[in-house]
Amino acid sequence: MNCAACAQRLEKLLNRVDDVQASVNFASEQAQISAQASQLQTIDRVVAQAGFHIPTDNFTFQIDGMSCVACAARIEKQLNQLAVFSATVNFATESAQITAPKGLYQASDFQAVIEKAGYRASQSAQNTPQKTRFSSKASLPWTLLLALLCTLPFFYAMLAMLFGQHHVLNPILQFTLASVVQFVAGARFYRGAYLALRGGAANMDVLVALGTSAAWGLSVWSLFDEQSSLYFEASASVITLVLIGKWLEARAKQQTGSALTALLSLQPQTAQVQKNGQWLECPISQIAPGDLVQLRYGESCPIDGQIVQGEVDMDEAMLTGESASIHKKTGDTLFAGTRNLSGSAQLKATAVGSQTQLAAIIRLVSQAQGSKAPIQQLADRVSALFVPAILAIALLTLLGNYFATHELQIALINAVTVLVIACPCALGLATPAAVMVGVGLGAQHGILFRNATALELASEIDTLIVDKTGTLTLGRPQLIRTELLDSNHYDSEALLLWAASLEVASQHPLAHAFQNACTAPLLMAEQISVATGFGISGSVAGHILQLGRPDWVYPHADFENTITRYQSEGYTVIALAVDTHPAALFILQDEIRASSFSAISELQSHGVEVIMLTGDHQHSAALVANKLGIMQFQSQCSPDDKYQTLLKLKQSGKRVAMAGDGINDAPALAAADVSFAMKSGASVALETADITLMNNDIAHIGTAIALSKATLRKIRQNLFFAFIYNVLAIPLAALGLLSPVIAGAAMAMSSVSVIVNALLLKRTKW
Numbered sequence: 001m002n003c004a005a006c007a008q009r010l011e012k013l014l015n016r017v018d019d020v021q022a023s024v025n026f027a028s029e030q031a032q033i034s035a036q037a038s039q040l041q042t043i044d045r046v047v048a049q050a051g052f053h054i055p056t057d058n059f060t061f062q063i064d065g066m067s068c069v070a071c072a073a074r075i076e077k078q079l080n081q082l083a084v085f086s087a088t089v090n091f092a093t094e095s096a097q098i099t100a101p102k103g104l105y106q107a108s109d110f111q112a113v114i115e116k117a118g119y120r121a122s123q124s125a126q127n128t129p130q131k132t133r134f135s136s137k138a139s140l141p142w143t144l145l146l147a148l149l150c151t152l153p154f155f156y157a158m159l160a161m162l163f164g165q166h167h168v169l170n171p172i173l174q175f176t177l178a179s180v181v182q183f184v185a186g187a188r189f190y191r192g193a194y195l196a197l198r199g200g201a202a203n204m205d206v207l208v209a210l211g212t213s214a215a216w217g218l219s220v221w222s223l224f225d226e227q228s229s230l231y232f233e234a235s236a237s238v239i240t241l242v243l244i245g246k247w248l249e250a251r252a253k254q255q256t257g258s259a260l261t262a263l264l265s266l267q268p269q270t271a272q273v274q275k276n277g278q279w280l281e282c283p284i285s286q287i288a289p290g291d292l293v294q295l296r297y298g299e300s301c302p303i304d305g306q307i308v309q310g311e312v313d314m315d316e317a318m319l320t321g322e323s324a325s326i327h328k329k330t331g332d333t334l335f336a337g338t339r340n341l342s343g344s345a346q347l348k349a350t351a352v353g354s355q356t357q358l359a360a361i362i363r364l365v366s367q368a369q370g371s372k373a374p375i376q377q378l379a380d381r382v383s384a385l386f387v388p389a390i391l392a393i394a395l396l397t398l399l400g401n402y403f404a405t406h407e408l409q410i411a412l413i414n415a416v417t418v419l420v421i422a423c424p425c426a427l428g429l430a431t432p433a434a435v436m437v438g439v440g441l442g443a444q445h446g447i448l449f450r451n452a453t454a455l456e457l458a459s460e461i462d463t464l465i466v467d468k469t470g471t472l473t474l475g476r477p478q479l480i481r482t483e484l485l486d487s488n489h490y491d492s493e494a495l496l497l498w499a500a501s502l503e504v505a506s507q508h509p510l511a512h513a514f515q516n517a518c519t520a521p522l523l524m525a526e527q528i529s530v531a532t533g534f535g536i537s538g539s540v541a542g543h544i545l546q547l548g549r550p551d552w553v554y555p556h557a558d559f560e561n562t563i564t565r566y567q568s569e570g571y572t573v574i575a576l577a578v579d580t581h582p583a584a585l586f587i588l589q590d591e592i593r594a595s596s597f598s599a600i601s602e603l604q605s606h607g608v609e610v611i612m613l614t615g616d617h618q619h620s621a622a623l624v625a626n627k628l629g630i631m632q633f634q635s636q637c638s639p640d641d642k643y644q645t646l647l648k649l650k651q652s653g654k655r656v657a658m659a660g661d662g663i664n665d666a667p668a669l670a671a672a673d674v675s676f677a678m679k680s681g682a683s684v685a686l687e688t689a690d691i692t693l694m695n696n697d698i699a700h701i702g703t704a705i706a707l708s709k710a711t712l713r714k715i716r717q718n719l720f721f722a723f724i725y726n727v728l729a730i731p732l733a734a735l736g737l738l739s740p741v742i743a744g745a746a747m748a749m750s751s752v753s754v755i756v757n758a759l760l761l762k763r764t765k766w
Helices: 004-015 037-049 069-079 107-116 142-162 171-185 187-198 204-224 232-256 258-264 357-370 376-405 408-421 425-444 452-460 468-472 492-505 509-517 560-568 596-605 618-628 639-651 663-671 683-688 699-734 740-763
Strands: 021-025 030-034 056-064 086-090 095-101 120-123 270-275 278-283 292-295 304-315 325-328 339-351 447-449 463-466 478-484 525-531 535-540 543-548 572-578 581-589 609-613 632-634 656-660 674-678 691-693
Touching: 004 021, 004 030, 004 037, 037 663, 056 107, 056 357, 069 086, 069 095, 069 107, 069 187, 069 376, 069 425, 086 357, 095 107, 095 357, 107 120, 142 171, 142 232, 171 187, 171 204, 171 232, 187 204, 204 232, 204 376, 204 408, 232 408, 232 425, 232 740, 258 357, 292 304, 325 339, 357 425, 357 447, 357 452, 376 408, 376 425, 376 699, 408 699, 408 740, 425 447, 425 452, 425 699, 425 740, 447 452, 447 699, 452 674, 452 699, 463 468, 463 639, 468 509, 468 618, 468 656, 478 492, 478 509, 492 509, 492 525, 492 535, 492 543, 492 572, 492 581, 509 581, 560 572, 560 581, 560 618, 596 609, 596 618, 596 699, 609 618, 609 639, 618 632, 639 656, 639 663, 656 663, 663 674, 691 699, 699 740
Parallel strands: 463 609, 463 656, 609 632, 656 674, 674 691
Antiparallel strands: 021 030, 056 095, 056 120, 086 095, 270 278, 270 292, 292 339, 304 325, 304 339, 447 691, 478 581, 525 535, 535 543, 543 572, 572 581
8 A cells, every 4th residue: 555545445445345344554554354254255356456465374285185076175165164265175286275364374273174074284385396296106005016916816817717717716815815905905995985974075985995895795795605706806906996097197197297396496406605705515595695606607596696796698498488598797687597508607695595586486386286277166066966976876776777687796786887987086187187287388488377267267368458668668768868847946967866766665667767867876755655657756855756747747837848749759758846846857768579569469360459558648658559550549547547447348248358567557457357467567566467477578478378278178178088988987887888897997097098188288289
């Protein structure tokens, strides 16, 4: 909040919400709100639409013990009964991500809820790669080895039956081998089924435990009743095949997180650091901000730092997705994980460890990979009813087959086949597996998706609103000239010093132009007040200054001819008043990005309407719009003007995206269906945006849309495969056209096939 007016506006908006009473204090930057816990998300949305942000605590947990998506759905339901903004449990990543109001909960509160549901939860760092998370499960477990050894004789017996040899295995040997598989290797299914039923729900473990127990129990009854029909091979084979499927699934899951693993591998573990006048090889964990670090040829940068000596050519592809080397000299900033292609330099560490930009990217990618896309809602609803429905179908199969054949064994085996072949896992993995791959590919190309919702909605964009400064232009305006309006009382150097001192409080790109142009030490500015979208005022050197748009600074003075002349030539004009008297006009110029024209043309060719909204003057806005082929634009837009224009477009049925980089873009960014921010933009814009473009180039908006569409195609393919598998397989099993062994193999491979299809996104042209 910049001033008391911000607090008043926010308080007014909050009090419009039904059953909400709010008091907002600008001095303490706090809001006291009386409301129901269920209204937290509504309150958060109102605050975000006003351009502000509620501080939150984010928790990430690894969850052990989930066997299918039904487990994840049950945990998520219980977590969302708490007063949290959001709680999502991702079966694919075996993790939970929870966002709650800051200070309201401790990690142990959530762990208790998860463990009460029958699962183990451990708090983890958000940058732990999937390869590490699943490494223990991807190694061949001893239970699977035991199951394979005990089941191989059954496979041999089934092969011998094809050549007319029967009763190859002694019945007692069959009983022994099957019992070891059932109750030792298969103990995990009984444990999972017990915990699920104790929690009042059913999952895949219930289906497997019930189906294999029925086959094993029928075989034991037949053995002691001296009947010839034994089905020990069915129970043993199903458990072994499902265990193989889970192992293959864990190995495939490793690959979905390969992009995150690649990011983590970029940062070296040691660096040359100056300690007590000597260069020593130190672990990066021992580097502190302010330390002097040596970067040699061929090395990757261990920290974020500023060059104090030397010049280097850096490969920043891991940040921007662009392979071209970038020349860096004294005063430039280097980022952890970027590689030195030539030269050497000494850096002063500015950020280390979890504070580096690389660490921030890893956290963002990890969060996005663990979030849920809206398209997953259908699969979640189906999965919630899936296991109870399968149990009902299995019961109907048992009764129907028994009344039709009067053969209990046949009826029971068909029911067992239904239980075994039904697989909710494929449905649960269909969306998150593709999201993990898509988000990882985006990160490799310098496109950071905040969550899966942004990844999905980007494919539906038909209208893009763009800001001018810093988005279509480079965002590095330069002061070209100072036009004095009162040369008798002021000189240009003093006015520039005062303006630069005042602009220290602003993050706007125009503010940096003043600071870059001023070489004198800056003065102290006091009583600063920011009128977002118009300008800034305050006290410097005993004078009251007002700096910003000419029509705001000089509402009654007539300098229109001078101002119009500069603006018609494409310059930006900033006015300065000293003690309410006109003092100077600052003439600034910002260069249009070289890629803006082709980016706009590409978006328009794909049916995306581009609209430019800028706070700049009509003449400057028209000049840029004409050069770039933008047919619709509005000039002299305040933040509220941008916000209202965006709302009108949404109300007309448009899917609207917003691209910007400044504080005045934040309300519109928050209200857009999908928002893009330039990495070089203001922090509030980056915090608000759904997608961050690390290379500061709107050409990557088209790339983000293409990636979104490709990912959505994979998700739809996966959902189709998962649904069609169950739609076809369950009736065949109920009719007795499948054996339990084939059913077990099909169940094992269904989840693996969905993950493999998602991994094919890496080879898809998008």
